[in-house]
Amino acid sequence: MEAAMDLMRRMPPSLSQQALDSLLALLPAHSSELLSRSDQPLQVAYDEEFDKHYLLCDYNRDGDSYRSPWSSKYKPELEDGVQPSPELRKLEQEANEVFAIYRDQYYEGGISSVYVWEPEDGKGFAACVLIKKDGSDGGDGRRGLLQEGAWDAIHVVEVKEDQERQMGHYCLTSTVMLALTTANRASGPFSLSGSITRQMESDISLEPGHLCNMGRLIEEMESKLRNGLDQVYFGKTKEVVFTLREPLGVMSASSHVGQTLQRMIVNDLAHSR
Amino acid sequence: MEDRISEEDEYEELADDQKVAIGKWFLLNAPPGQVSQVAKDVREVLMDERLYDQAAKEAFPEYNVKNMISLEMPDGSGQVLLTEFGQLDRSRYLDPRTASVAVVDHVKQVCTEVRPADDEDLPSAYVEGFRFSVDAALMKYVDDAFQGGECSVYCTKGKDVEKSGGEFELTVVICNSSYSPKNFRGGCWQSVWRVLINEELRTATLQGTISVNAHYFEEGNVQLESSRKFNDTVTLQDGKDAGTTIVHVIEHLESVYLSSLEEQYSNLSDRTFKELRRKLPVTRTLFQWDKALQLSLTREITREFSNKR
Numbered sequence: 096m097e098a099a100m101d102l103m104r105r106m107p108p109s110l111s112q113q114a115l116d117s118l119l120a121l122l123p124a125h126s127s128e129l130l131s132r133s134d135q136p137l138q139v140a141y142d143e144e145f146d147k148h149y150l151l152c153d154y155n156r157d158g159d160s161y162r163s164p165w166s167s168k169y170k171p172e173l174e175d176g177v178q179p180s181p182e183l184r185k186l187e188q189e190a191n192e193v194f195a196i197y198r199d200q201y202y203e204g205g206i207s208s209v210y211v212w213e214p215e216d217g218k219g220f221a222a223c224v225l226i227k228k229d230g231s232d233g234g235d236g237r238r239g240l241l242q243e244g245a246w247d248a249i250h251v252v253e254v255k256e257d258q259e260r261q262m263g264h265y266c267l268t269s270t271v272m273l274a275l276t277t278a279n280r281a282s283g284p285f286s287l288s289g290s291i292t293r294q295m296e297s298d299i300s301l302e303p304g305h306l307c308n309m310g311r312l313i314e315e316m317e318s319k320l321r322n323g324l325d326q327v328y329f330g331k332t333k334e335v336v337f338t339l340r341e342p343l344g345v346m347s348a349s350s351h352v353g354q355t356l357q358r359m360i361v362n363d364l365a366h367s368r
Numbered sequence: 369m370e371d372r373i374s375e376e377d378e379y380e381e382l383a384d385d386q387k388v389a390i391g392k393w394f395l396l397n398a399p400p401g402q403v404s405q406v407a408k409d410v411r412e413v414l415m416d417e418r419l420y421d422q423a424a425k426e427a428f429p430e431y432n433v434k435n436m437i438s439l440e441m442p443d444g445s446g447q448v449l450l451t452e453f454g455q456l457d458r459s460r461y462l463d464p465r466t467a468s469v470a471v472v473d474h475v476k477q478v479c480t481e482v483r484p485a486d487d488e489d490l491p492s493a494y495v496e497g498f499r500f501s502v503d504a505a506l507m508k509y510v511d512d513a514f515q516g517g518e519c520s521v522y523c524t525k526g527k528d529v530e531k532s533g534g535e536f537e538l539t540v541v542i543c544n545s546s547y548s549p550k551n552f553r554g555g556c557w558q559s560v561w562r563v564l565i566n567e568e569l570r571t572a573t574l575q576g577t578i579s580v581n582a583h584y585f586e587e588g589n590v591q592l593e594s595s596r597k598f599n600d601t602v603t604l605q606d607g608k609d610a611g612t613t614i615v616h617v618i619e620h621l622e623s624v625y626l627s628s629l630e631e632q633y634s635n636l637s638d639r640t641f642k643e644l645r646r647k648l649p650v651t652r653t654l655f656q657w658d659k660a661l662q663l664s665l666t667r668e669i670t671r672e673f674s675n676k677r
Contacts, residue, residue, distance in 0.1 A: 228644055282631075285629070287590065307657040329592070339514065340544065340557050
């Protein structure tokens with residue numbers, strides 16, 4: 096199983112779906128562990144009653160059916176599928192509405208879904224917020240810059256309340272997966288893909304309400320992940336390329352040319368004493 | 369989140385050849401420098417030494433050529449680059465620079481033997497003159513620009529051409545790969561340039577493909593894949609070394625590629641990424657969570673009103 100996870104980590108991100116499918120076929124006995132430990136892009140379903148799309152994950156699944164956050168009904172139909180308590184369902188409905196607006200403002204399109212449930216130990220509650228955006232030219236991309244563009248965000252937050260001190264303890268684990276290929280024909284295909292996962296914990300006053308608190312935390316996390324991917328991670332891949340093939344004519348201290356020059360100068364100095 | 373008991377308690381077992389195919393797929397897609405770790409994992413997940421050996425036997429020759437692996441030649445004359453252009457058969461590869469044939473064990477990734485090449489595998493002295501000149505200029509360029517890179521020049525068409533005997537084609541190959549697990553990075557640059565030389569017209573027509581792959585995986589996993597094709601023609605002047613002229617064009621075009629990559633990266637943050645997610649909403653402020661709650665309540669009330677109509 097560990098060998099399987101190591102393979103998943105080493106395979107290029109663009110092939111991770113195929114890698115997972117292969118491992119599931121090879122090791123069917125480990126399928127639930129494989130599925131829970133690997134991140135895959137979110138799948139979409141359609142709620143006919145509400146004329147809206149929703150996203151699928153383990154938290155809205157019961158058997159082979161998935162529950163819509165809009166109608167709260169399972170598809171394929173289930174007679175007595177798992178449902179959140181009325182209280183949690185209310186929070187869930189509100190969260191879906193509000194995150195839809197959040198999603199619109201940051202993503203200018205896309206699909207979002209929020210699922211709320213009670214954890215096994217019965218204390219507090221947990222929620223997952225899923226956002227999927229297709230930014231390609233054929234999808235929701237507004238500027239026609241991407242031939243392929245996929246962003247999948249999975250946020251799972253566990254909440255514990257301290258009623259006495261009116262404080263909430265929020266533990267957020269977020270994963271962002273993305274893949275983009277630019278549409279510039281002239282300069283050839285340019286594809287970036289990858290994923291990162293981070294965690295954040297915070298103690299916040301219960302006054303603004305759970306939705307506000309979770310929302311702000313997720314917003315902060317998404318910004319961190321987006322900027323991290325953009326500046327750090329993608330920047331590092333650029334560094335790799337520029338180390339493989341150095342830009343000639345650019346004299347930098349660390350470049351091959353620069354180092355050779357430095358050695359020459361040092362040698363000259365040594366000889367001229 | 370509940371699991372229902374699956375109707376089929378027995379899992380469908382894959383056929384042997386399907387398992388081998390999967391093992392082979394993982395090996396073929398191992399990132400630069402990581403094939404031995406991937407091999408170790410594949411051995412474990414296949415859980416059958418016989419199947420692993422089969423997968424390795426099929427995968428490694430393909431992997432080595434696709435990734436242009438270079439192997440140390442046992443006679444100390446340098447490295448031999450394994451490419452489709454130098455492939456004489458499944459385990460013998462031509463090294464034009466030393467005019468020798470290297471015999472390799474693909475799975476072990478070692479060169480077991482080196483022999484001088486047969487005349488029939490080598491180009492005519494006339495063509496070799498050009499090949500040598502390009503190779504000399506190429507080695508200097510690769511030494512300057514590609515730290516640790518390897519290169520080779522093959523004659524891929526018209527190797528028996530004599531002076532004024534028509535066109536011939538040289539293929540220039542550059543490969544540089546790196547893997548640094550402690551820096552969580554790895555990558556590979558490959559360029560293949562087909563150079564068609566027409567001595568009568570004094571032209572060299574170049575057709576090149578550059579492919580780059582870069583991987584960064586510190587607490588995350590991100591990769592870049594990029595490639596570009598180029599076409600260019602250059603005049604071979606009297607008194608000017610053909611090799612220098614040709615390599616100069618290659619160097620220039622590869623630098624052009626680097627600049628276009630630079631541009632793609634600089635557009636990323638402000639433009640390209642926005643297609644996926646903006647840095648901030650159009651309002652340029654953070655999302656107003658408290659206002660949104662009020663808005664959603666209003667929407668609900670509005671919806672209830674419109675439902676009642």
